[in-house]
Amino acid sequence: MFFAEQKTDYQTQDGWDFKKLRDSINVKLADYPELEELSNWKKNVAVSSNLVIGHLTSNNSPHTLKKKLQKIILGHGGTSLVRNPNNDFKRETLFEALDSVLISNTKGLIPFNEISEGNTNDLYQIPDSVQTDVDSKLNSWFHFKLHKAPLNQEVIRPGTICTFKNSLLKNYYNIQNDEHINKYLSHQIEKVNCRILQLN
DSSP states (O other): OOOOOOGGGGEEEEEEEEHHHHHHHHHHTTTOHHHHHHHHHHHHHHHHHHHHHHHHHHTTHHHHHHHHHHHHHHHHHGGGGGOOOOOHHHHHHHHHHHHHHHHHHHHHHHOSSSOOIIIIIIIIISSSSOOOOOHHHHHHHHHHOOOOOSSTTOOOOOOOEEEESHHHHHHHOOOOTOOHHHHHHHHTTTTOOOOOOOOO
């Protein structure tokens, strides 16, 4: 999201009228009250991450902190990582584990400040039948975690690929036309030992 502004609109004899620019931006932002909720979420994530870091680092020696993080890596990614030389993958595993802890903490820190009138009357007035006119990338983003092929069979990778038979579920969560993930799915689906679960 961006707002196009002309520099000459805010020029004065002494320089620039930044207050006028700020007021103009605030007026345009008022058309997007949903940004306020995203801002609240961002603050919530920041507070939660500080809590996680504080818990991990409190009353620790450098040796103890290292052991904690190593145990987190193995607990989330499996003991095969002991002999895995790929440090980038170990970092990814650590971050995934910390993300899981972060999610569990953010739920308890959701702000209870008053919801703005704009979001009360619009964002949270959800109709009985929401039209799924959002793109398929949004569906895949919120329902799947993508991994680069090929997948290491020794590494823990939670998750299941399944096929929907129910027409309603197909309409809401179809990802077959999503070019962003087809290259990942095809590698797994085409494998001889791939097992696809059928859901009724």
